Amino acid sequence: MKEAELIAIRRQLHQIPELALQEKETHAFLLKTIQSFPQTFLTIRTLPKLPTAILVKVTGSDPQRTIGYRADMDALPVTEATGLPFASHHQGIAHACGHDMHMTVALGVLSYFAVHQPKDHLIFFFQPAEESKNGGKLAYDMGAFTGEWQIDEFYGLHDRPDLPAGTINTRLGTLFAGTTEINVDLIGKSGHAALPQNANDMIVATASFISQIQTVVARNVGPTDSAVITFGLMRAGTIRNVIAGSAHLEGTLRGFTQKQINFLQQRIRDIGQGIAASFNCEVKVDLNQGGYYPVENNPQLTKDFIDFMQADPAVTFVPTDPVMTGEDFGYLLNKIPGTMFWLGVNDPDSQLHAADFSPDEAALAPGVTAIIHFLTHRMAEAAEDLD
Numbered sequence: 001m002k003e004a005e006l007i008a009i010r011r012q013l014h015q016i017p018e019l020a021l022q023e024k025e026t027h028a029f030l031l032k033t034i035q036s037f038p039q040t041f042l043t044i045r046t047l048p049k050l051p052t053a054i055l056v057k058v059t060g061s062d063p064q065r066t067i068g069y070r071a072d073m074d075a076l077p078v079t080e081a082t083g084l085p086f087a088s089h090h091q092g093i094a095h096a097c098g099h100d101m102h103m104t105v106a107l108g109v110l111s112y113f114a115v116h117q118p119k120d121h122l123i124f125f126f127q128p129a130e131e132s133k134n135g136g137k138l139a140y141d142m143g144a145f146t147g148e149w150q151i152d153e154f155y156g157l158h159d160r161p162d163l164p165a166g167t168i169n170t171r172l173g174t175l176f177a178g179t180t181e182i183n184v185d186l187i188g189k190s191g192h193a194a195l196p197q198n199a200n201d202m203i204v205a206t207a208s209f210i211s212q213i214q215t216v217v218a219r220n221v222g223p224t225d226s227a228v229i230t231f232g233l234m235r236a237g238t239i240r241n242v243i244a245g246s247a248h249l250e251g252t253l254r255g256f257t258q259k260q261i262n263f264l265q266q267r268i269r270d271i272g273q274g275i276a277a278s279f280n281c282e283v284k285v286d287l288n289q290g291g292y293y294p295v296e297n298n299p300q301l302t303k304d305f306i307d308f309m310q311a312d313p314a315v316t317f318v319p320t321d322p323v324m325t326g327e328d329f330g331y332l333l334n335k336i337p338g339t340m341f342w343l344g345v346n347d348p349d350s351q352l353h354a355a356d357f358s359p360d361e362a363a364l365a366p367g368v369t370a371i372i373h374f375l376t377h378r379m380a381e382a383a384e385d386l387d
C-alpha cells in the first residue's frame with residue numbers, strides 16, 4: 001500500500017473514533033477495507049459475542065506455525081484539540097492514543113500479505129476495547145484463539161510520541177506496567193452547609209482519602225522501585241451550600257510486577273477501611289485488573305525481534321526503558337508468547353491521551369515496512385527452528 005493510501009485510511013479512521021465495545025463504524029470501515037484486498041488467501045471472521053472485533057487469517061503457503069498481529073480499535077472520551085482538518089466527527093471522543101495509527105499499520109501489513117502469500121499462517125486481530133473493558137481478555141477467554149485460529153506467537157505495537165517518526169523500540173522483559181482500575185464510593189449524609197454537625201461531609205472524607213493515598217507510593221514503595229496511583233475523576237456535591245453526602249472517585253494504579261500490583265491494591269483497600277472508620281461513613285472500593293497484566297515480552301522472541309530490527313537497514317531501532325502505561329496485550333502475552341513494541345510518532349510536545357496529541361503520519365510507511373520485513377524473517381526463522 002502506498003504512503004498516500006495509508007495516510008488516507010488513517011485520516012478516515014481518525015474522524016470516526018468510538019469508545020470501547022462501541023466501535024461499530026470503525027468495524028464497518030475496517031471490514032470494507034479488508035474486503036477490498038484480494039481475497040485468495042484471506043479468511044475473515046467476526047465474533048458474535050464481541051461484535052466489533054475482526055479476525056483475518058492469511059493462509060500460509062507452507063505453514064509450520066501461526067503468527068498473530070494485533071491492532072487495537074477504540075478511542076478515548078477526550079475532546080480533540082488538534083485543529084486538524086480531519087479531526088474527530090464524534091463530539092467528545094478522539095483517537096488521543098493513536099489507535100487509528102495502529103489499525104492503519106495493521107491494514108498496510110495485511111494488504112501486503114494478501115498479495116504476497118506468507119509462508120506461515122498469519123492472523124490479524126483487530127481488537128476492540130483496549131483503553132477499558134479489556135477486549136483482548138474478552139476475545140481470549142471466549143476461545144477466539146483456539147482450533148484453526150490458535151496463535152503460536154503474537155506481536156503488537158503502540159505509538160510513542162517522544163521518539164522520532166518510524167523508529168521501532170522495545171526491550172527484553174517488562175515493557176508496560178500492569179494496571180488496575182479503581183472505583184471508590186464514599187457514602188455519608190448530606191445536609192445544610194451551616195449545620196455540619198447534622199451531616200457527614202464526603203468532600204472532607206474524600207480529601208483525607210486522597211491525601212492518604214498519596215503516601216502509598218511515597219512511603220510504602222521502595223525508592224528504587226516504581227509505582228503510580230492516579231485519580232483522574234472525582235465527583236461530589238451539587239451546590240455550595242449543601243454538604244455532599246456522597247462522593248465518587250475513579251483512578252488507576254500501575255506497577256511493573258504482579259506482586260507490586262497486589263500490594264498497591266491491598267493498601268487502597270486498607271486506606272478505604274481506615275477512612276470508613278475515622279469518618280464514620282461507608283467506603284466501597286472496587287478494584288478491577290481485568291486483562292491489564294504487566295506486558296512481559298517473551299525473552300527468545302524479543303531477542304530475535306531486537307536483533308532483526310537492529311540489523312535491518314530499513315529500520316531505525318532505539319532501545320527503551322519500561323513505562324507505566326498499561327495495555328491489555330499484557331493478558332494475551334501472558335497466554336501466548338510474543339513481543340510488544342513501540343512505533344515512534346514524533347509528537348514530543350504532546351503525549352498519549354492529550355487532547356492535542358497528533359502523531360506524525362510519516363511513521364506509517366516505515367512502521368509497515370519494518371513489520372513486513374520482520375514477519376517475513378520470522379517465517380524463515382520459524383522453519384529453521386523446526387529443523
Ligand SMILES: CC(=O)N[C@@H](CCC[C@H](N)C(=O)O)C(=O)O
Binds near residue numbers: 252253292327328352
Ligand atoms: C497505552 C495506554 O494508554 N493504555 C491505557 C490502558 C488502560 C488501562 C486501564 N483502563 C486502567 O486505567 O487501569 C492506559 O491508561 O495506560
